Amino acid sequence: MRRTPVYIICxxxxxxxxxxxARLLSEFxxxxxxxxxxxxxxxxxxxxxxxxxxxxxTAEIDDTYGKMALMDRLIVNDGVAKVIDLGFHAFDEFxxxxxxxxxxxxxxRRGVAxxxxxxxxxxxxxxxxxxTLQQQIPATAMVSIDNEHVMRGExxxxxxxxxxxxxxxxxxxxxxxxxxxxxxxFTAYLRSEKDSSSELHEWIRENYISFRDLELELIxxxx
Numbered sequence: 001m002r003r004t005p006v007y008i009i010c011x012x013x014x015x016x017x018x019x020x021x022a023r024l025l026s027e028f029x030x031x032x033x034x035x036x037x038x039x040x041x042x043x044x045x046x047x048x049x050x051x052x053x054x055x056x057x058t059a060e061i062d063d064t065y066g067k068m069a070l071m072d073r074l075i076v077n078d079g080v081a082k083v084i085d086l087g088f089h090a091f092d093e094f095x096x097x098x099x100x101x102x103x104x105x106x107x108x109r110r111g112v113a114x115x116x117x118x119x120x121x122x123x124x125x126x127x128x129x130x131x132t133l134q135q136q137i138p139a140t141a142m143v144s145i146d147n148e149h150v151m152r153g154e155x156x157x158x159x160x161x162x163x164x165x166x167x168x169x170x171x172x173x174x175x176x177x178x179x180x181x182x183x184x185x186f187t188a189y190l191r192s193e194k195d196s197s198s199e200l201h202e203w204i205r206e207n208y209i210s211f212r213d214l215e216l217e218l219i220x221x222x223x
Contacts, residue, residue: 003113004077005215009145010086010094011119012129014044017147018119020179021168022048022085024204025117027186028211029081030055037080039070041094042087050182061090067097075103077111091129099136115218117166119145120159127156134162143214149176164217166210175200 009022022038026048029036038056040049049056060066074082086094098104107114116137118130133142142163146155148170155165171179178184179200186204193201 002079003111004079004081005218006074006082006084006107006112006114007117008084008086008094008114009117009119010084010091011121012088012091012125013121013123014088016119016121016126016150017145017168018088019046019048019051019085021117021119021145021147022083023051024168024186024207025211026052026055026083028208029083031187031208032212033081035080036083037073038083038085039073040085041090042085043089044087046180046182047087048083048085051184056085059084061093061097071097071101071103074114075107075110075112095133095136104137104141113141113218115141115143115214117143117145118159119147119150120155121150122156130159130162137163139163140218164214166214168207169203171203172199175203 007025009018009025011018019042026036026038036055038048038052039059040047040056041059041061042048049058059070061070074084104114116133118133120126120130130144139162144155144159144163144165146159146165146167148168159165179186186208190201190204195201196205
């Protein structure tokens, strides 16, 4: 069986576009595969559950039961891609848990491909967190997200030294407000918008293509 991807979208900082990336990726996987399971680990709204309630479950890692319940779902090679929208408040605890139980090695052993999508920021907290993840996550499983709406320039050198970089172009302010509506669907827009040359249509399509290429590259690798 082909390896099952588990995408963990994360940042130790709020308001960096993490849930936006999780939404885009979840809708892409749903369009491509017909099924995806998403997990929302957030305190503040709006979160992934608010945007995609039909495919998203809440998850808790505040106690041992919640941690084990989540991990049991993530290490199953069932062919259904998983997406985790990891709130900034849970960043440290989640990766501490992963290291303590050897999640990465166990997942690979069971035919699961964990992929960390770290949404970058220029502050010290993000740089330190990224450095810590470099020591824990293999470069083949590490992707830094360059959200141009947040970064407004080049990524710090450390982000490109370990793993891959995936860039998300900035949208004009009115389009950003448009896609932030809880009722907005990226796939529905692609299907309904007749002008394929519009900025938003091209933006969604380019992000979907980036996710497709990322999946093909990472999931085809040998464990």
